[in-house]
Amino acid sequence: MMKGSHVLDRLLVLEMVRVTEAAAVAASNLVGRGDERAADHAAVEAMRNALNELDLDGTIVIGEGERDEAPMLYIGEKVGARRDDPNAPRIDIALDPLEGTTITAKAGANALAVLAIAEEGGLLNAPDVYMEKLAIGPGYPEGTIDLSRSASENIRSIAKAKGVDPSEIIVCVLDRPRHAALIAELRGLGCGINLIPDGDVAGVIAVTDPDTTIDVYMGQGGAPEGVLAAAALRCVGGQFQGRLVFRNDDERARAAKWGVTDLNRIYSLEELAQGDVIFAATGVTDGTLLEGVKRRKNAITTESVVMRASTGTVRWVRGEHRREPGGQD
Known part of the structure; x- marks a missing residue:
């Protein structure tokens, strides 16, 4: 059995892209059709099939979760071509x-x-609950951000480290009613706010790309997405802190089920994603991070990014598929 960093074989880097490509292409058939469940189901089926072709014994630790009651890729599900092999x-x-x-x-x-x-x-x-998130890109002194401080204190700290006035800081926030007070506090400092309708994994990753002009991500989103975003930041650098948010007894019971005992704990980047990590994403629709799936006369094109923590490498992969990944001629 392979040990240490060799467990994540170099070949798995591009294999991960094949998996996200398959899901993105499948979901792209439903873009603009107004059917969220059908789009999600298509992506889930395609990703599950692609994962089951890989030479590994995989366990889903962050999946479609309990909340969505999804039929596939739930937390705890085993995937991979060698999921019954004790030596995999x-x-x-x-x-x-x-x-x-x-x-x-x-x-x-x-x-x-x-x-x-x-x-x-x-x-x-992480249980499928909300997570309060705070993220900045690479290049800042350690400790620049701290979830135990107020939004205003964090903005001033970031501005000081960047050598600018707090009014020059651009903040990415999910456009949700629960963020009304946060948005008011930020606007009181004169900050620019990039409100996004959804997709907070891309929102967090945006802080690592100077071209987006986004300095910091703040606010509450899904905890599973927080772990995914932390995995990406482990690969490219940056700081991230997360704290789980529990709205009722059911969510607190869900936390206990997954072994979470300290309900107020602030998780660091390394506590969310540790050791060697590979992160991959493929665009479904055009965005700040990636172009979406494009259908042309004889081919489908995809754009993906794949990152690895142990090597610090980031690869941009543009795929041209003469047929849909996993599909028929």
Whole structure:
């Protein structure tokens, strides 16, 4: 059995792209059709089939979750061609076959097929609840951000580290009623706010790309998406903190089921995604991170990104498929 960093074989880097490509192409058939469930189902089926062709013993630790009651790729599901082989490399998998189901149904921007893998135990098995998130890109001193501080304090800290006035900081926030107070506080500082309708994995990753001009991501989104975003930041650099948010006893019971005992804990980047990590995403619709799937006369084109923590490499992959991945001629 392979040990250490060799568990994540170099070949798996491009294999992950094949998996996200398959999900993205399948979901792209439903772009703008107004059917979120059909788009999600198509992506799930395609991703599951692609995962089951891989030479590994995989366990879904972040999946479609309990909340969605999805028929496939649920937390705890085993995948891979060698899932019954005791000598196979054991891999933890976090995934969102379609990050942005509403975006896809409405043909909006930034829908992605997303996947992260790590060695067994490397990804936080987060319950399917909300997570308060705070993220900045690389290049800042450690400790620049801290979830135990107010939004205003964090903005001032980021501005000081960047050498600008707080009014020059651009913040990415999910456009939700629950963020009304946060948005008011940020606007009180004069910050620019990039409100996004959905897709907070892309929102978090945007802080790592200077071309987006986004300095920081703030606010509450899904905890599973938080782990996926943390996996990406582990590969490209940056700081991330997350704190689980529990709205009722049912969600607190869900946390207990997954071994979460400290309900107020602030998780660091390394606690969410540790060891060697591979992150891959393929665009379903055009966005700030990736172009979406394009259908041309004789081919389908895809754009993907794949990153690896142990090597710090980021690869941009443009695929031209004479047939749909996993499909028939």
